[in-house]
Structure formats: structure tokens, C-alpha cells
Amino acid sequence: MKFAINMLGGLAGALILNIIHESAKKLFKEAPEIDKVGQEAIKKTSRTVGITPPTGKKLYATTLLSDLASNTMYYSAIGKGDSQGLFWRGAGYGLTAGLGAIGLTKPLGLNDAPINKSMxxxxxxxxxxxxxxxxxxxxxxxxxxxxxxxxxxNN
Incomplete structure (x- = not known):
């Protein structure tokens, strides 16, 4: 049961993250476009393993689903350990992921401009x-x- 709870919690965090990213990029130009980095990663990974990468709407959908799945699994790890530090662990995991997104994109061979275009x-x-x-x-x-x-x- 704990595994399911952690996965559902991870899904909640991943959904919020994707909704914010997708909504904000339509509202103002300074918004990070993490989906562009994800699309590039999908294309490179596909080519590396010898498959033709998806294009257009299929690439976009594949990217969103991949982001949702990977962020769900990542955020689900927040539930590991005692419940005392749960919120701090959540903030720490999120902070680490955000810093990783802006700092590791280029070293991983991806274009970091969509998320590092401004402060x-x-x-x-x-x-x-x-x-x-x-x-x-x-x-x-x-x-x-x-x-x-x-x-x-606990009743």
C-alpha cells in the first residue's frame, strides 16, 4: 500500500509541475520551455537506440508522457523514510530536480537555452x-x- 501511496503522491507532484510548465509558456515569454529540452532528449535517445524518433504531435505527447512518468517516479521517492521530514524532503527533492534541470542540461549534451534563457x-x-x-x-x-x-x- 505504501508503494501505491508514494506513486500517487509522485503523480500529484508531476501533474502540478507539467500543468504549470504548459500553462506558463503560453502566458509569457520568460517561462522555461522544458518540453523543448525533453523533445530533444527523446529524439537523441531514439536515434541512439536505432529507432526513428516521433515527430510533431506524437513527439510532443511522448515528451509529456515521459516527463510525467519520470517525474512521478522521482517524486515518489519522497515518501521513503519517516514522515517527520516529509515536507523538507519534498522541498529538497524538488530543489535538487530544479537545479539539475538548469545545471545538467548542457553537460548532458542538450540545448539549455529553453530553460536558461534568462534569470x-x-x-x-x-x-x-x-x-x-x-x-x-x-x-x-x-x-x-x-x-x-x-x-x-492512529484512531
């Missing part, structure tokens, strides 16, 4: 990944509390 873009990237981690931690906490109540613990 505002960098700050928003880190802030949004951190928010995703906090949302994941909050969801895990709520689901843990609900599970404890349903199975009769």
Missing part, C-alpha cells in the same frame, strides 16, 4: 520543481493519513 526562467524552473516536490509530499502525507484512518491505525 527569470532559471528561477521559475527551480521554483516549479520545488513546488512539485512539496505537492508530492503533501499528497503522500494526506494519502498516508487517509490510509491510517481506513485501516484503523
Amino acid at each position: 527569470v526562467s532559471k528561477i521559475l524552473t527551480v521554483a516549479w520543481y520545488t513546488l512539485g516536490g512539496i505537492v508530492a509530499a503533501s499528497a503522500i502525507k494526506l494519502l498516508d493519513m487517509k490510509n491510517d484512518h481506513v485501516v484503523g491505525r
